Amino acid sequence: MGRQNGGMVGGSVFLVPGRRGGTAGLLCAEAARRGMEVRGDVGGSGSRGQVYWRGGPAAAGRVGAGLGLGLLEPPDDWLVRLPERFIRRRVQLTTLGAARGSAGPAFVKPPREKSFPAAVYPDGSRLPAGPDERTPVLRSEVVEFVVEYRLFLLDGEIAAGSRYAVYGRLDCAPLDTDPRSGAVRRFAADLGGIGLPSGVVVDVGLTAGGRWAVVEANMAWFANCYAASIAGVLDVVLRSAGPLARVAGRDLPFVRDGTTNPFASTTVPPVRVDRGAGSVE
Structure with missing residues (x-):
């Protein structure tokens, strides 16, 4: 059985509306293996157990509150507020x-x-x-990335990862088999998930200048897994898109409600700010 926020997920509902190909299909299979009830329809889903979500933001906006979901997402200004050593460009x-x-x-x-x-x-x-x-x-600022990686972070640590692009072209491989895996892990450990929810996706890359940088952060519950381990991906999805009642206190500022002012992150845990060339006011 899998675990989410320290509890068993067997008997819970994994709600995945729409097509079941690609990442969605893999997640459904893994959730079923763990004993979750996989459903594609919203009607009646909340009556059979606690609901977890994998789907798009538009659909989540329509049904999330009614299902009691606590959907975690990074702040709009997270990238801008990072120290320059993590972004290596003006943003x-x-x-x-x-x-x-x-x-x-x-x-x-x-x-x-x-x-x-x-x-x-x-x-x-x-x-x-x-x-x-x-x-x-x-x-x-336009930056050329030699290679890019998708990291599914759980409590600031890599739960699953994949290379997804080389010189901007799709080229997927598991993080563990990539020759730059060690460097990616060291960069992620330095970043440590600062200013982010406990379940999130962060893309990172190696610039043409030979420096590691964050590409962007995204919600885990609507991210392509590429070649990442689906078990680790599901762990992060379950943390980031489960019952609101099970959201930890530190994650409450990151719960999607559709009303957050993207230019005022006053409720978000502070990021260590370096007002260098990487931040444009």
Whole structure:
């Protein structure tokens, strides 16, 4: 049987709406192996035990509160607030409307939601139309990553990991078999999950300049596992998307409620701030 927050999960519901391919299918199989009831429909799910979630943020927003879910996610401004030695580039949190007026190329993405494609845009005028102009975005200096890794962190430590890209092209391999595994683990240990919920995904990479840097952080409950161990991935998903009543006190500031001001992280545990070149106000 698996464990979540120190308790057995057998007899609980693992709710996975939509398609069951890829990561979702692997997680369903592992959850069933642990004795969880795997369901795809929302109706009646809460009556058969405590509910855990794997699905998209839009669906979670519609049903999460009604199911009593405590969905953990990183703060929008987490990357901006990291010390420069962890990001190795200039990054700012702004709005889509403000970013439209910027000159020069930049990598622009929503911090968590997928409201438009994360990409290098030649200038602000090339950003896509459609999303609300108040949508928070991260605008960052363009950096070339030689290789990138996805890390599923549980209490700040790697529970599962995978290489997912080499020079921007998909190239997956388990972290344990990668020749840079030791360096990745040392960098992750230094980062230690500061300012993040206890169950989260962090992507890291090696820049063309030979320095390790954080790429971004994401919610574990809607992340591709790539080649990571599915047992470890499920451990992190269960921690990050289970019953609100089981969320530990330290994680309560990270619970998704749809009302958090992304430009004021006053309720989030503080990050050690280095106001160097890596942070743009």
